[in-house]
Amino acid sequence: MTKILTTDQIRALDAYVIKHEPIASIDLMERASQQFVDWLEDNAGDAHCYGIVCGTGNNGGDGLAIARLLVELDYDVKVWIVEGGKPSADFEINRARLPEKVEVHMITGTPAPGIFDWCTLLVDALFGSGLSRPLEGIYADVIDCINAAEALCVAVDIPSGLRADGPSQGAIVRATDTISFQVPKLAFFFASSARYIGDWHTVNIVPWNLCEDFFEKTETDHHVVDNVYHLKKHREKFSHKGTYGHALLVAGSYGKMGAAILAARALLRAGVGLLTIHTPARGYAILQQAVPEAMVSIDPLEDYASALPSSDGYSVIGIGPGLGQADVTVKMMHKILEAYRKPMVIDADALNILAAHRELLSLVPPGSILTPHPKEFERLAGKTANEFERLEKQKALARQLRSVVVVKGAYSSIASPEGVVYFNTTGNPGMATGGTGDVLTGILTGLLAQSYPSLDAAILGVYLHGLAGDLAAHKLGVDSLIASDLIRYLPAAFRKI
Numbered sequence: 329m330t331k332i333l334t335t336d337q338i339r340a341l342d343a344y345v346i347k348h349e350p351i352a353s354i355d356l357m358e359r360a361s362q363q364f365v366d367w368l369e370d371n372a373g374d375a376h377c378y379g380i381v382c383g384t385g386n387n388g389g390d391g392l393a394i395a396r397l398l399v400e401l402d403y404d405v406k407v408w409i410v411e412g413g414k415p416s417a418d419f420e421i422n423r424a425r426l427p428e429k430v431e432v433h434m435i436t437g438t439p440a441p442g443i444f445d446w447c448t449l450l451v452d453a454l455f456g457s458g459l460s461r462p463l464e465g466i467y468a469d470v471i472d473c474i475n476a477a478e479a480l481c482v483a484v485d486i487p488s489g490l491r492a493d494g495p496s497q498g499a500i501v502r503a504t505d506t507i508s509f510q511v512p513k514l515a516f517f518f519a520s521s522a523r524y525i526g527d528w529h530t531v532n533i534v535p536w537n538l539c540e541d542f543f544e545k546t547e548t549d550h551h552v553v554d555n556v557y558h559l560k561k562h563r564e565k566f567s568h569k570g571t572y573g574h575a576l577l578v579a580g581s582y583g584k585m586g587a588a589i590l591a592a593r594a595l596l597r598a599g600v601g602l603l604t605i606h607t608p609a610r611g612y613a614i615l616q617q618a619v620p621e622a623m624v625s626i627d628p629l630e631d632y633a634s635a636l637p638s639s640d641g642y643s644v645i646g647i648g649p650g651l652g653q654a655d656v657t658v659k660m661m662h663k664i665l666e667a668y669r670k671p672m673v674i675d676a677d678a679l680n681i682l683a684a685h686r687e688l689l690s691l692v693p694p695g696s697i698l699t700p701h702p703k704e705f706e707r708l709a710g711k712t713a714n715e716f717e718r719l720e721k722q723k724a725l726a727r728q729l730r731s732v733v734v735v736k737g738a739y740s741s742i743a744s745p746e747g748v749v750y751f752n753t754t755g756n757p758g759m760a761t762g763g764t765g766d767v768l769t770g771i772l773t774g775l776l777a778q779s780y781p782s783l784d785a786a787i788l789g790v791y792l793h794g795l796a797g798d799l800a801a802h803k804l805g806v807d808s809l810i811a812s813d814l815i816r817y818l819p820a821a822f823r824k825i
């Protein structure tokens with residue numbers, strides 16, 4: 329797992345490396361700039377007219393070093409420096425190192441429209457992690473020109489004007505790509521930042537042993553899930569179906585039986601030993617045909633689930649997909665929550681029932697996994713002004729329920745009962761289609777049935793779900809992806825890890 333560091337922690341990491349490698353800060357800046365240029369060469373080497381827009385802090389210092397390195401590679405380079413603020417020492421050194429032949433333009437007032445028309449690629453080196461207040465005045469004017477330019481724009485470390493650790497105001501550069509040094513910033517994981525960041529990439533500037541040492545000493549609430557190999561359990565030679573748990577899936581109602589089918593099929597593909605689906609009577613024939621591997625428990629009512637048989641003997645309950653919110657179903661849910669004390673997976677309408685009947689929240693068994701999408705989360709936890717605030721509410725809900733709360737999205741965030749958050753990195757926009765959440769419920773229920781600890785099940789399950797989506801999209805493209813494809817590619821995802 330990679331730790332997501334705050335701006336202060338990134339500064340501390342730089343200081344740690346400078347002291348312990350040891351390396352001079354100007355040489356660390358050179359390394360960062362070299363990494364940036366290497367990335368440019370690999371990914372944008374055909375853009376020949378580079379415009380480097382610099383502030384006068386260390387981000388601007390990076391910009392000047394990048395300009396020099398590009399000139400050494402024979403690219404056409406022009407530099408713009410926005411005056412203001414005391415130049416940093418390393419900015420001054422790189423200013424002096426810039427070859428004389430490079431055109432340098434000082435921007436001291438409102439720039440003329442079209443100022444960057446010559447450029448085919450702009451490097452945004454105005455402000456990095458040192459941003460301390462919203463950008464306005466001349467900086468906002470320059471940013472307007474950058475954003476109006478037709479050139480591609482690659483941001484150094486973070487788009488200028490975007491705050492790494494909190495909500496942003498003021499002018500912000502809209503980059504096509506952002507090259508972040510060593511670690512991604514928290515803001516990268518939020519939908520509201522996507523239009524500024526474009527695609528983000530990290531480049532390493534710290535020797536790995538120093539990075540490990542620093543990570544070990546540094547506490548953070550935020551992690552990136554970049555591998556899950558260590559979480560996966562192996563199936564033993566002499567194991568049998570009893571070894572892998574008996575899951576009860578409570579899902580489906582009139583008109584939404586497909587949700588139960590998707591969750592059930594995913595549950596089986598996730599490796600559960602036995603599966604029983606509790607369904608309204610009308611679902612009986614449908615489920616027996618669609619999912620022959622599963623047993624079916626039949627509700628007395630035709631269209632809605634209203635009464636469960638004893639839930640004893642099940643290793644886990646997954647509840648919610650396509651369930652509906654009929655009064656009889658609400659009563660049933662109340663009874664299940666009173667009777668069942670093992671961790672459950674709670675999704676979709678089961679979450680909506682919790683949101684509408686808040687007295688039930690205290691009955692959620694500790695160690696459960698809740699999987700709201702942002703709208704369901706809002707119903708549960710209330711409106712928030714921005715995604716930073718939502719993240720805090722997510723941690724608070726996970727602590728309150730002593731459960732894992734997964735807020736689904738492009739980077740699904742997984743909050744542990746201790747309030748530590750893991751951002752998932754697999755998945756793609758092809759998964760923005762009905763039924764993919766039901767598949768996730770199935771996978772998570774299947775993993776809990778096999779006695780994975782709840783947090784491990786959530787991290788592993790969300791990762792596999794996205795990976796199945798990525799493998800499916802690789803073959804089928806994102807436009808045509810449907811939820812059933814995730815189930816089809818789940819075996820490949822398991823094999824891949």
Ligand SMILES: NC(=O)C1=CN([C@@H]2O[C@H](COP(=O)(O)OP(=O)(O)OC[C@H]3O[C@@H](n4cnc5c(N)ncnc54)[C@H](O)[C@@H]3O)[C@@H](O)[C@H]2O)[C@@H](O)CC1
Nearest residue numbers: 342357360385386387455456457458459460461462463485
């Ligand atoms: N050794 C290091 O410290 C390294 C630093 N690096 C670069 O250094 C950057 C951070 O540099 P700095 O800390 O100098 O920060 P910046 O270059 O982001 O800017 C800092 C300066 O801008 C001023 N400022 C902040 N907000 C402003 C606003 N709204 N309006 C006007 N002025 C404002 C600050 O008072 C300060 O003088 C990183 O993002 C990265 O690009 C990299 O070179 C890697 C190594």
Ligand SMILES: Nc1ncnc2c1ncn2[C@@H]1O[C@H](COP(=O)(O)OP(=O)(O)O)[C@@H](O)[C@H]1O
Nearest residue numbers: 701736737738755756757760762763764765766
């Ligand atoms: N743009 C995206 N990139 C990656 N994953 C996505 C994207 N959009 C949706 N997903 C994933 O698809 C699933 C959608 O779940 P949900 O909204 O509950 O759908 P449904 O209720 O139709 O099953 C979530 O796991 C989410 O993380």
Ligand SMILES: [K+]
Nearest residue numbers: 452455486488
């Ligand atoms: K920048």
